[in-house]
Amino acid sequence: MTTIPAPTFVGTDLSADLATAALDVARKFHDGATLWVIAPQWEPHAHHVAVEFVHPVIMGKRALPSVALVESDPVAQARVASQPGDLLLAVATADDAAVTDAMRRADAWGVTTLWIGSGPRPPAGAAHHILWVDSDDPMVPATGRFVLMYHLLWELTHVCFEHPGLLTTPADDTQTCVTCSDEGRLAEVILPPAGAGREALVRTARGEEWVDTAMLGAVDVDDLLLVHGGVAIAAVTAAEDEVTP
Amino acid sequence: MTTGSTGNPDTTGFLYPFIESEESDVGALLGDLAASARSKAAESARLQQESLHEYDDALRAAGAQMAERFLRGGRLYTLGNGGSSTDAATLASLFSRPARGRPVAAWSLAADEAVVTALGNDVGFELIFKRQIIAHARDRDIAVALSTSGNSEDLMTAIGEAKQRGLLTIGFAGHDGGRMAATDDLDFCFTVHSQSIHRIQESHAMLGYRLWSVAQEHMAAARAGAS
Numbered sequence: 001m002t003t004i005p006a007p008t009f010v011g012t013d014l015s016a017d018l019a020t021a022a023l024d025v026a027r028k029f030h031d032g033a034t035l036w037v038i039a040p041q042w043e044p045h046a047h048h049v050a051v052e053f054v055h056p057v058i059m060g061k062r063a064l065p066s067v068a069l070v071e072s073d074p075v076a077q078a079r080v081a082s083q084p085g086d087l088l089l090a091v092a093t094a095d096d097a098a099v100t101d102a103m104r105r106a107d108a109w110g111v112t113t114l115w116i117g118s119g120p121r122p123p124a125g126a127a128h129h130i131l132w133v134d135s136d137d138p139m140v141p142a143t144g145r146f147v148l149m150y151h152l153l154w155e156l157t158h159v160c161f162e163h164p165g166l167l168t169t170p171a172d173d174t175q176t177c178v179t180c181s182d183e184g185r186l187a188e189v190i191l192p193p194a195g196a197g198r199e200a201l202v203r204t205a206r207g208e209e210w211v212d213t214a215m216l217g218a219v220d221v222d223d224l225l226l227v228h229g230g231v232a233i234a235a236v237t238a239a240e241d242e243v244t245p
Numbered sequence: 246m247t248t249g250s251t252g253n254p255d256t257t258g259f260l261y262p263f264i265e266s267e268e269s270d271v272g273a274l275l276g277d278l279a280a281s282a283r284s285k286a287a288e289s290a291r292l293q294q295e296s297l298h299e300y301d302d303a304l305r306a307a308g309a310q311m312a313e314r315f316l317r318g319g320r321l322y323t324l325g326n327g328g329s330s331t332d333a334a335t336l337a338s339l340f341s342r343p344a345r346g347r348p349v350a351a352w353s354l355a356a357d358e359a360v361v362t363a364l365g366n367d368v369g370f371e372l373i374f375k376r377q378i379i380a381h382a383r384d385r386d387i388a389v390a391l392s393t394s395g396n397s398e399d400l401m402t403a404i405g406e407a408k409q410r411g412l413l414t415i416g417f418a419g420h421d422g423g424r425m426a427a428t429d430d431l432d433f434c435f436t437v438h439s440q441s442i443h444r445i446q447e448s449h450a451m452l453g454y455r456l457w458s459v460a461q462e463h464m465a466a467a468r469a470g471a472s
Binding site: 005058148151159 | 269270271274275276277278279280281282283285286287289290291293294327328330331332334335336338339343344345353393442443446447448449450451453454457
């Protein structure tokens with residue numbers, strides 16, 4: 001084999017994505033987050049991310065809470081594990097059904113999401129941070145490219161800890177409703193209405209609350225709803241994230 | 246996220262370069278992080294190419310011998326600790342359920358927590374892999390051990406056992422190769438010359454991928470030649 005010039009693994013755009021992601025991850029850890037990791041197609045990658053953060057290879061670096069969720073239903077595992085403020089990282093292709101489902105529920109769980117993968121990209125906004133290898137080669141996951149990606153995420157995250165003044169999360173400037181100071185928030189049903197009642201217990205990024213579901217049809221456990229001012233105003237369907245009133 | 250502003254430069258600011266910049270300049274930090282990411286990624290790519298080039302002949306020979314064993318019904322066992330155990334599992338998956346090509350029997354000896362904890366608790370951690378080699382191995386099998394230091398005791402004892410039982414033994418090491426580079430128990434030792442555990446692991450993945458590619462080529466050729 002003749003020497004081939006080394007390819008560019010991380011260009012300008014991806015390096016900027018990694019930097020932004022690392023600062024966000026550092027801030028969330030600073031605020032007490034646990035990093036949950038799912039990789040339904042490649043469980044060893046989930047384990048590698050977790051061990052990277054829990055037991056750093058560089059002496060003196062902080063041990064951080066991270067757990068690989070590798071049971072047969074990673075969505076169910078992530079749902080029960082995650083709490084508002086946590087981090088959820090997936091290593092998966094954009095068409096992975098379980099990861100897609102977890103990502104669309106993340107706002108209701110109140111978790112910040114990262115998605116590492118290769119091949120066709122997930123749609124913009126599918127995760128808070130998309131760290132992508134733009135290659136159609138299906139062998140990419142076995143060549144060290146994903147390992148490099150989460151190694152870099154770990155390395156940059158720890159650089160951020162050397163800048164404590166920058167670890168404070170900026171104030172949330174989310175737009176809110178002018179009449180009730182609330183916003184449309186994604187919620188996941190914990191307890192559907194019982195009997196003739198119309199109140200359902202849901203979880204949102206703010207925690208658990210009871211909401212009125214009278215505007216909707218049947219409501220089941222784990223359904224996603226849009227809630228506003230204590231009222232479920234729409235069901236969010238699985239197919240296209242369409243809102244159906 | 247907005248870029249932090251350093252605003253009006255203080256005339257004495259140069260005396261205290263970190264006070265202002267560290268506390269408020271998010272933009273500068275993000276710029277530094279991005280540059281660091283590109284630099285480390287370039288080193289990862291360079292090291293992979295250097296390792297592939299250095300071991301070109303040996304990788305071809307080892308891959309061919311693996312293929313010959315797979316065609317006789319041989320199995321691949323992969324071994325590693327910590328992050329390297331996950332890389333060992335990824336390597337085993339590459340052989341056993343590749344996205345393309347012919348799957349062959351392969352698994353990581355760290356994958357079963359019942360076996361690993363039983364052995365670790367009952368006979369000692371340094372024997373968690375050796376005892377499994379004793380239980381599983383036939384002379385047509387293959388063992389690939391991954392250790393960034395090249396010194397892991399549990400791997401070294403397993404490699405010695407594997408060699409004694411006639412397995413093809415392959416080691417992936419780092420730094421100066423450690424005990425792996427010195428032992429006669431390894432038929433092939435691929436040492437990635439780096440001081441960074443991260444960069445070593447990224448090259449280990451590429452070397453494993455190369456072994457898989459060579460083995461696949463040989464298995465396809467053997468099938469074509471047999472018809």
